[in-house]
Amino acid sequence: MIGFLLGLLLPCSAAWLLTGRCVPGGARDRAALGLRASLAVGLGTGLSAATYFLWTLVVGSPGVVYRWVELLGWTTLIVVGWIFRPRLRETGEPQPSDQSPQRWLASALGVVVVVAMTTTICESIVEPYGDWNAWSVWNARAKFLFLGDDDWRRAFSPALQHPDYPLLLSATVARAWTFLKTDAAWVSWLMGNLFMWSAIALASFGVARAKGRTQGILAALVLAGNMAFVHSGGVQQYADVPLAYFMLATLVPLTLHDFETNPRKGLIFLAGLCAGLAAWTKNEGALFLVALFAARGLAGVLERRWRREARELLWLFAGVLPMLTILVVQKTLLASANKMVSEQDFATTLRRIADGSRHLEILQAFDVTAWEVAHGFLIVLPVVALLLGRSRLGPLRRTGYRTAWLVLAFMLAGYYCIYLVTPYDLTWHLQTSLNRLLVQLWPSGVFIFFLAIASPEEVLTRSDKSHEVTVHPSRSGALSASTSTRMPASV
Amino acid sequence: MLSGLPAFTGWLNANETARMLPPQRRIRAATLLIAICALGSTRALPRAVQLSQADPTPDATAALVARFEAIKPHVRKQISLGYLSDARHLDPRRSSLLKRLYLAQFALAPRIVERTTHREFVIFDSDRPEVTPDIATLEGWKLVVDLHNGVKLFRTARQE
Numbered sequence: 001m002i003g004f005l006l007g008l009l010l011p012c013s014a015a016w017l018l019t020g021r022c023v024p025g026g027a028r029d030r031a032a033l034g035l036r037a038s039l040a041v042g043l044g045t046g047l048s049a050a051t052y053f054l055w056t057l058v059v060g061s062p063g064v065v066y067r068w069v070e071l072l073g074w075t076t077l078i079v080v081g082w083i084f085r086p087r088l089r090e091t092g093e094p095q096p097s098d099q100s101p102q103r104w105l106a107s108a109l110g111v112v113v114v115v116a117m118t119t120t121i122c123e124s125i126v127e128p129y130g131d132w133n134a135w136s137v138w139n140a141r142a143k144f145l146f147l148g149d150d151d152w153r154r155a156f157s158p159a160l161q162h163p164d165y166p167l168l169l170s171a172t173v174a175r176a177w178t179f180l181k182t183d184a185a186w187v188s189w190l191m192g193n194l195f196m197w198s199a200i201a202l203a204s205f206g207v208a209r210a211k212g213r214t215q216g217i218l219a220a221l222v223l224a225g226n227m228a229f230v231h232s233g234g235v236q237q238y239a240d241v242p243l244a245y246f247m248l249a250t251l252v253p254l255t256l257h258d259f260e261t262n263p264r265k266g267l268i269f270l271a272g273l274c275a276g277l278a279a280w281t282k283n284e285g286a287l288f289l290v291a292l293f294a295a296r297g298l299a300g301v302l303e304r305r306w307r308r309e310a311r312e313l314l315w316l317f318a319g320v321l322p323m324l325t326i327l328v329v330q331k332t333l334l335a336s337a338n339k340m341v342s343e344q345d346f347a348t349t350l351r352r353i354a355d356g357s358r359h360l361e362i363l364q365a366f367d368v369t370a371w372e373v374a375h376g377f378l379i380v381l382p383v384v385a386l387l388l389g390r391s392r393l394g395p396l397r398r399t400g401y402r403t404a405w406l407v408l409a410f411m412l413a414g415y416y417c418i419y420l421v422t423p424y425d426l427t428w429h430l431q432t433s434l435n436r437l438l439v440q441l442w443p444s445g446v447f448i449f450f451l452a453i454a455s456p457e458e459v460l461t462r463s464d465k466s467h468e469v470t471v472h473p474s475r476s477g478a479l480s481a482s483t484s485t486r487m488p489a490s491v
Numbered sequence: 492m493l494s495g496l497p498a499f500t501g502w503l504n505a506n507e508t509a510r511m512l513p514p515q516r517r518i519r520a521a522t523l524l525i526a527i528c529a530l531g532s533t534r535a536l537p538r539a540v541q542l543s544q545a546d547p548t549p550d551a552t553a554a555l556v557a558r559f560e561a562i563k564p565h566v567r568k569q570i571s572l573g574y575l576s577d578a579r580h581l582d583p584r585r586s587s588l589l590k591r592l593y594l595a596q597f598a599l600a601p602r603i604v605e606r607t608t609h610r611e612f613v614i615f616d617s618d619r620p621e622v623t624p625d626i627a628t629l630e631g632w633k634l635v636v637d638l639h640n641g642v643k644l645f646r647t648a649r650q651e
Contacts, residue, residue, distance in 0.1 A: 108526040115533040122539035129552050129597070136593035143600035151569050151601060159571070159605045161593065218525050225529025376528045387512075387521040456518040 003067060007179035010074035012044030017081030019043070022253065022266030025209075031216065034205035035252070039270070041198040042245050045191070046277040048074070049171035050326055052145075052178070057329070061149045062178050105217045112224045119227075120193065120234030128185045130192070130237030136161045138169045138239055139188050145174035146183055156334045164335040166327060168281040169239040188237050196233025199245040199443045200224050206252035207450045210259045211391070215455035222381070222446050228373045232439045239282050240436040246278035247288055247411075248443045251404045254296070254316075255451065258400030265315050272319020279320075280327045283338065284440060287414045288407070289320065295406035299399050343423035352421050362419045365430040373438040381449060391454045392462075404448045411441055555591060559598035559614070561638050566612055571603040573610035573647070575624055577617040591616055608647070615643040 019039050025032020051070060055062050129135045144155030155170070156163045169191070176187045200223045208216025223229060233241030250271045257267040275292050278285035296316065300309025352358060371378060415437050422429050454462065512520075547554055566572060574595055576588050595614060596604040604614065608626060612635065615624050620641045626632070632645040 105522055105526060108530060112529045112532060115536050119536050119539040122536075122543035125543040126545075126547070127552055129556060132590070132593075135552065135556075135597040140593075140597045140600050143597070147568065148601035149568070154569075154601060154603060157603055159603050160596070214522070218522065221525050221529040225525075225532045227532045227535050230532070376531060380524045380528045384521040384524055387517040387524075456522065459514045459518055462514075 001180070003071075004176060004180040006071055007048070007067070007176065008045075010044075010071060010078065011048035012040045014074050014077040014081060015043035015047065016040035017078060017085055019270065020081075020085055022264055022270045023256075024260060024262070024264060031205050031208040031213070034201060035209055035256075038198045038201035038205055039249055039253070039274075041194055042202075042242075042249050042277070043270075043273065045172055045194065046168055046246070046274075046280070046323075049168050049175055050280070050323065052175040053167055053171045053326065053330070056145060056152055057333075061152060062175075067179060102214050102217060105214065105221070109217055109221050109224065112221060116224050116227075116230045116234070120230060123231070123235045124189050127235060128189065130188060130235065133161075133239075134188065134237035137165060139173060139237065141165075141167070141170040142173035142177065142188065143183055145170060146177040153334060156336060158336045164283070164331070164338045165239075166280045166282060166285065167330055168277060169242055172242075189234075192237040192241060193234050195242040195245045196230065199233070199241065199248055202245070202248055202252055203443050203447045203450075206248075206256065206447055209256055210451055211455040212457045214457065215450050219446055219450045222377055222450075223443055226373075226375065226377060226442065228375065228435065229439055229442050232436065238436060240440050243278055243281045243285055243288075244440045244443050246274050246281055246285065247407075247440065248447060249274035250278060250288075250292060251407060251444050251447060255400035255404050255447075257312075258398075258403075265312075268312050268315040269319040272316040272321075273323070274319075275316070276320040276323025276327075280323045280330075282440075283340075284411075284415075284437065286327075287418075288411060289324075291407045291410035291414060292316070292403075295403045295410055298406055299402040302402065303399050305399070339424075340418065340422065344421060348423075349421050358420055358426055361426060362416060362430065365419075365434050366416075369430075369434045369438055372435055373442060385449075385453050388454045388456070388459055389462075391452055391458060401448070401451055404444070404451070408441060408444055408448060552594065555594045556598045558638070558640050558642055559595045561640075562599060562614065562636070562642065562644050565636050565644055566599075566602060568601050570612065571605060571610055572599065573607045573613035574604050575608055575613055575615050575626070577615075577619075577622060577624065611647060613645045613647055615645060617641045 016036055019036040023032055023036050023039070025035075048070070051073075052062060052066075055066050055070075059066070124130075129139065140160065141155045145152050148154055172191055173188045176191065177183045180187060200220055203223055204216045204220035206216075207219040229241070229244075232238060233244075252271075253267040253274070254271040257263045257271070260267075275285075275289055279289050293313065293316070296313060297309070300306065300312075303309075374381075415434075419426065419430060419434075574592050576591060592604065592606055595616065613632065615627070618641055620637075620639055622641075623643070627634075627645055630647065632647050635644040635646050637643045
C-alpha cells in the first residue's frame with residue numbers, strides 16, 4: 001500500500017513543482033494553489049502512465065526494477081524541482097469585505113459535494129467494476145498490461161473491443177495495480193473519481209483565478225450538482241471524464257495566460273502538455289488537438305496578432321509533442337485500424353452526407369441528449385446569464401476566451417460530422433455515445449460560461465461605476481476595457 | 492432565419508429588463524437559482540442508498556465476473572478461449588449475451604475470449620447448470636470442469 005501511495009503521490013508532487021514554474025501567484029493565493037494542485041493530479045497521473053507505457057514497450061513487463069527506478073526518478077525530479085523552485089511571495093490579495101454570500105454558497109457546495117460522493121460510493125457498491133466500456137475496454141486492457149507479462153501486446157488484439165483506443169486510462173490503472181501488486185477493482189474507481197473531482201476543482205479554481213471566488217464556487221456547484229457528469233466520472237469509470245479533465249486542463253491555462261498581466265509562456269506549454277494527454281486518452285482527443293490549433297490560430301487572426309500568435313502556437317506545439325509522439329508510436333506499432341476510418345468509402349460517405357434525414361436525426365439527438373446531460377442547468381444558466389449580464393473583457397483577455405469557445409464550437413461541429421459519416425447504425429451510435437461526448441465538453445463549457453458572464457463582484461463594481469460614469473460602454477469594448485476591473489486573484 | 496430575430500430581440504429586451512433590478516437582488520437570484528438546481532442533485536442519494544442495500548441480482552456485473560473467474564486455474568494465461576452461450580434468443584446488440592461475453596473477457600484477461608467454437612478450450616455459458624451444448628456431444632468435446640453455476644469449460648479436438 002505504501003508503494004501504491006508513493007506511486008500516486010510522487011508524480012503528482014513533481015507535477016505540482018512543474019506547475020509552480022508556470023502558474024503565477026503568491027504563497028497565500030489560494031486560487032493559484034488550488035489551480036496548481038488540480039492540474040498536478042492530472043499531469044502527474046498522465047505523465048506517469050506515459051512512463052509506464054514506455055517502460056513496457058522498451059524494457060518489457062514492469063516489475064520490481066520498474067517500481068524502484070520510477071520512484072527514484074520521480075524523487076530526483078522532486079528534489080531538483082524543489083531546489084530550483086521559484087520563490088513565492090508571502091503576500092496575498094486582500095479578502096473581499098463582505099463574504100456572507102460566499103459563506104452560504106460554500107456551505108451549499110459542501111452539501112452537494114458530500115451528497116455526490118456518498119451517491120457515487122453507494123452506486124459503486126452495486127457496480128464495483130463500473131459500466132459497460134469500463135470492463136469491456138479500459139479495465140480489460142489494463143489487465144492485459146498488468147497480468148500479460150511478456151504477452152502484453154495481446155491488449156491490442158483485434159479480437160478485443162476497440163484495440164485502437166489510446167492507452168492513458170488503461171496504463172494509469174495498470175500502473176497503480178503494479179505498485180499495489182494486485183488488480184483490485186477499487187483502483188479504477190479511485191482513478192475515475194480523482195479525475196472527476198480534479199476537473200471540478202480545476203474549473204472552480206480556474207474561474208476563481210480569473211473572475212473571483214464567488215464565481216469559482218458557482219462553477220463548482222454547477223459541476224458537482226450535475227449527476228450525469230458525477231455518475232460518468234464517479235461510477236461508470238469511462239475515459240470520458242479523464243478526457244473532459246484534460247480538455248479543461250488545456251483551456252484553463254491557455255485562457256489564464258491571456259488573462260494575466262505578465263503571462264508566462266509556461267502556461268501555454270502546460271496547455272499543450274494537457275492537450276497531448278487528451279489525445280492519448282481517447283480518439284476524440286485527436287479531434288480536440290485539431291480544434292485547439294485551429295481555434296487558437298483563428299483567434300489570433302481575428303485579433304490580428306500574427307507574430308505573437310505564431311510564437312505561442314510554437315510553445316503550444318512544444319507541449320503537445322511528447323504525448324503526440326507516444327500516441328503515434330502506439331498507433332503505428334500496436335493499434336489496429338479504426339473502424340470509423342477503415343469502413344468508409346467515398347461514394348457511401350457522400351450519400352450519408354447528402355441524406356437529410358441523418359442531419360435531422362442528429363440534431364434531434366443533440367437536443368434530447370443536451371437535456372439529459374445538463375438537466376435543469378440548461379434553463380438555469382441562461383437565466384443566470386440574463387441576471388448577471390456579459391462580462392466585459394479587454395482585448396487581450398478576449399483572445400483566450402475566444403479560443404476556448406471556438407474550441408468548443410469546433411468540437412461540437414466535429415462530433416456532428418462524425419455522426420454524419422458513421423458506418424455504424426446511426427440511431428444506435430447516437431443512443432450509445434452522444435451523452436458521453438457531451439459529458440466530455442461539459443466542464444469546459446461551464447468554465448467558458450462563467451468566464452463569459454459577469455461575476456457578482458463585477459456586477460457590483462459596474463453598478464458603483466454607473467453612478468460615477470454616465471457614458472455607456474461602447475460596443476467595441478474600448479471603454480469597457482478601460483473601466484473593467486481585474487478581480488482579486490486571491491480567494 | 493428571420494424567425495429567430497424576435498426571439499433575439501426579446502432576449503436583448505429581457506436582458507435590459509434584468510438590468511433594471513438592483514444588482515444585489517440580481518446577484519441573490521442568480522446564486523440562489525444555481526444553488527437550488529445543484530442541490531436538486533441530492534434527490535439521487537436515497538435511491539443510491541436503497542440500491543446499495545438491496546441483495547445483488549444474479550445478473551449483476553460483480554456476480555458474473557466472479558462466475559467466470561473460477562475458470563482461471565484451469566487454463567494458462569497465454570491462450571485464446573472460445574465462448575458459446577445458449578442465450579441466442581436475446582437481442583445480440585446490447586444484450587446480456589454480449590455483456591456476458593465481455594465480462595468473461597474481463598474476468599479472464601489476459602486470456603482472450605472470442606465468440607467462436609474453433610479453439611482448443613471453449614467456455615459454455617448458460618443460465619441452466621444442467622444443460623450441455625449439442626455440439627459438445629456431436630464433436631466429442633471433453634469436459635474439463637463444470638462450475639455448477641451454468642459455466643462449463645470444454646476441451647475440443649483442436650490443438651493450439
